[in-house]
Amino acid sequence: MNARSGESVTVQARAKINLYLHVLARRKDGYHELDSLFVFGELADVIQVKPARSLRFKSKGPFAERLPDDQDNLILRAAQLLADAVEVKPDAAITLTKNLPVAAGLGGGSADAAATLRALAALWKIPPEAVDLTLLGLGIGADVPACLLSEPCYVGGIGERIDPVTDLPAFPTVLANPGMALPTVSVFGARKQKYSKRSRFRRMPTNIDELVSRLKNRRNDLQSPAIKLCPVIADMLQTIESTDGCRLARLSGSGASCFGIYREIAEAHQAAQILQRRGWWAEATMTASAERPWENL
Template sequence: MNAAASVEEFAPAKVNLSLKVLGRRSDGYHQLESLVVFARAGDRLTAHAAADLSLDISGAFGAMLAGEGDNLVLRAGRLLASELGREAGAHLLLEKNLPVASGIGGGSADAAATLRALKRLWDADVSEEQLAALALSLGADVPVCLDARPAFMHGRGEQIARLEALPHFALLLVNPGVEVSTACVFKTLAAPIVAELPTASEAPRFSTLDALIGWLEANGNDLEGPAREIAPVIGEVIAAIGATRGCRLARMSGSGATCFGIYASEDEARGAADAIARPGWWLAAA
């Protein structure tokens, strides 16, 4: 098979429906457990054949990354090239539609999309296990973004159980235009050190939306409290979402500040977006 001249990959937002922090490990990472889904809102990465590795960024949030001399996309490209023993040649175009530092894995999704795109562009003979190892070296959230399907994550992100199916529902994503540092959120949480790593819980199963909502009500996001201390507007966003018609659950994703609402239909999610839209807030019904 010949290498492609150009390929495109979608990098969907990663939403932590739940996020439990089990403790801080001796290696400095946190032991986590999280139910993750991917929204039909995200960035888009295009890779063109080229002699050298380069990156151009566009999109609503592209300017926020324009000043970076390096980022996860370029690091992913160089890492895969090194693994393959080849020159890192590709012209990458990133359409940045997701807010930066917003708790929905935009950078991780972009890095995963880069690995997928360059594997196709270069017609690379690299296994899924190799890609997963490369992804983990780039960041804890990158491996789950390689295959954008619902998953139950454990550990620092390396233990991933894909879920066969979830009940149909729609999401409303809302970011108030505030960046929240993940490191600061974990520092505020001050999770205790775990001497022995706990065994991964069994991946949950849900036959109905009611069952999913019930499980989520019992399994929250441990980072929401610390994030609200840093950025109190998060509480305002959650309250606004929760007050919309049809909202089944309102919560923060990841380390914030993006929050989400769960609805039975996309029409309800779009109606909620119209109801709470305000200047400076980013909203996406998906």
């Protein structure tokens, strides 16, 4: 949920999950063309913004200590870019509750930046027509435009082509991370296989069985190079696959986080407990429904 209370605005930055990710080509500028289906978990970081006399940032939560230095912080970049775009002073106190692992393939940094843009646009009362948040977000990171939407969508280009998906069934999932950061640029650099084709569904699945069947005919092209760089991912995927009720286990994004799809949320919770006993971060969640609560901020 996202909410406005008095002079503060709170926005959730949902975990991003790549159900499949195909690398289509490498452009002359070094960026890669992608085809991916994004969903978002109800598990999320939280951004809260309040009026202040200058731009201030603080963080808390289980992964706050692993955030990068201020100059590289995507949240501060987002705040400054938005202020520059609409020619206002970036006067705000921003608090991040960091619940998601850092550099984990869950879009945490991009989701935090996107939530910051949404929250500050509401706090500063910026009209929607005054700035293109999607274009602004793309200058921060390739996943930011999709994270601004935070609902099921196909993503193409380098992240700027967003096509919302309707009627995709929500499902229980477990998210897991081995506690190792895996930089995206390193994973792309380790990729050696041929390029893939665009593989969007001709017809949207209507249930979990149909969804899993179609996903098994697709893949994450970054899974193999991620395993080369971080072999524990293979062990974690095998552990997820072995849990009761797991229908599919796969790497999300460039890793090192993985996810499993289940029919029942109780099965996802049991899987999370098994993964936690291995010493890994793991949480069960439902994928989030299509909603845009910030439109009422």
